[in-house]
Amino acid sequence: MTTSSTDDWLSQLHANGYRLTAPRRIVIDIVAQSQRVLSPAEVHRLARKRYPAIGLVTVYRTLEKLEELSLIQRVHQPGGCHAFIAAAEGHQHLLICQQCGLAEYFSGDNLDPLMANIGRDTGYIIKEHWLQFFGLCEDCRK
Amino acid sequence: MTTSSTDDWLSQLHANGYRLTAPRRIVIDIVAQSQRVLSPAEVHRLARKRYPAIGLVTVYRTLEKLEELSLIQRVHQPGGCHAFIAAAEGHQHLLICQQCGLAEYFSGDNLDPLMANIGRDTGYIIKEHWLQFFGLCEDCRK
DNA sequence: GCCTTATTGAAAACAATTGTCAATAATGGC
DNA sequence: GCCATTATTGACAATTGTTTTCAATAAGGC
Ligand SMILES: [Mn+2]
Ligand SMILES: [Mn+2]
Ligand SMILES: [Zn+2]
Ligand SMILES: [Zn+2]
Numbered sequence: 001m002t003t004s005s006t007d008d009w010l011s012q013l014h015a016n017g018y019r020l021t022a023p024r025r026i027v028i029d030i031v032a033q034s035q036r037v038l039s040p041a042e043v044h045r046l047a048r049k050r051y052p053a054i055g056l057v058t059v060y061r062t063l064e065k066l067e068e069l070s071l072i073q074r075v076h077q078p079g080g081c082h083a084f085i086a087a088a089e090g091h092q093h094l095l096i097c098q099q100c101g102l103a104e105y106f107s108g109d110n111l112d113p114l115m116a117n118i119g120r121d122t123g124y125i126i127k128e129h130w131l132q133f134f135g136l137c138e139d140c141r142k
Numbered sequence: 143m144t145t146s147s148t149d150d151w152l153s154q155l156h157a158n159g160y161r162l163t164a165p166r167r168i169v170i171d172i173v174a175q176s177q178r179v180l181s182p183a184e185v186h187r188l189a190r191k192r193y194p195a196i197g198l199v200t201v202y203r204t205l206e207k208l209e210e211l212s213l214i215q216r217v218h219q220p221g222g223c224h225a226f227i228a229a230a231e232g233h234q235h236l237l238i239c240q241q242c243g244l245a246e247y248f249s250g251d252n253l254d255p256l257m258a259n260i261g262r263d264t265g266y267i268i269k270e271h272w273l274q275f276f277g278l279c280e281d282c283r284k
Numbered sequence: 285g286c287c288t289t290a291t292t293g294a295a296a297a298c299a300a301t302t303g304t305c306a307a308t309a310a311t312g313g314c
Numbered sequence: 315g316c317c318a319t320t321a322t323t324g325a326c327a328a329t330t331g332t333t334t335t336c337a338a339t340a341a342g343g344c
Contacts, residue, residue, distance in 0.1 A: 022340095
């Protein structure tokens with residue numbers, strides 16, 4: 001429980017007037033260090049290994065604050081939309097392993113011309129876009 | 143309750159051994175004719191205007207069958223992922239109005255080179271992609 | 285260290301969805 | 315058209331995921 005992003009998140013929470021408690025530190029460390037998307041229930045399961053008394057409600061409340069501070073983002077998948085992962089710096093998109101949830105950010109989509117065309121053709125003002133790739137990570141390809 | 147796609151969906155249900163009942167016909171007509179994404183509760187509200195006795199459960203069950211036959215697809219949005227809309231023919235993506243839910247399909251993304259790059263760089267086998275645009279439709283721009 | 289007040293965990297409340305079941309009605313065969 | 319079979323319906327209960335309530339606890343500024 002002592003790497004860069006964990007401490008950074010803790011500082012940001014503290015800077016926003018939130019208190020740094022033991023259960024909160026653990027939830028934050030788990031999510032900040034995870035390379036894969038995690039649901040609240042999964043975070044809870046992992047957190048209990050380190051702090052058996054922690055309640056699922058505390059996990060929800062901590063995730064809520066992290067999302068509010070844009071430190072994490074919700075991840076939508078065909079199977080459900082209840083997972084979270086550390087937010088990207090800047091504009092990036094996710095590539096997610098369908099098997100294990102391992103996630104990587106990428107950038108470099110070139111959607112502006114397409115959005116311009118579609119906007120013109122449909123009369124919509126396009127404000128936002130979602131792009132996500134799904135596949136199998138190196139390990140899960142076997 | 144008598145346009146092309148409605149009748150087509152009814153035939154397909156029938157062809158798959160499902161019975162054509164009054165409540166089912168109404169749910170199907172509502173979803174088949176809708177230009178905007180609808181949640182189960184919204185479908186239920188609309189359906190009750192035509193068939194007051196219809197239960198929400200019947201709406202869920204009908205949507206389930208329509209999804210199973212790939213006649214509708216679930217729509218994910220920042221605010222929630224419980225909406226449905228008529229499925230696209232072929233590979234297309236959605237542009238959705240953030241205000242009223244009016245939806246249009248588009249195609250023409252050119253993501254193959256990007257997917258090839260990302261796949262090579264990360265070691266993932268990319269199997270699927272999601273792309274969605276969000277904005278304001280002509281009416282909702284005021 | 286002390287005091288204020290945010291935070292915690294347990295339990296209850298909510299909301300969305302799914303399962304159970306007896307009554308009803310669609311369908312295919314006659 | 316009429317019947318028997320059996321899928322479907324709606325009311326209600328059960329689940330699941332999430333939020334609220336509340337008294338007890340413990341951060342953190344002083
Ligand atoms: Mn982009
Ligand atoms: Mn595409
Ligand atoms: Zn994997
Ligand atoms: Zn609109």
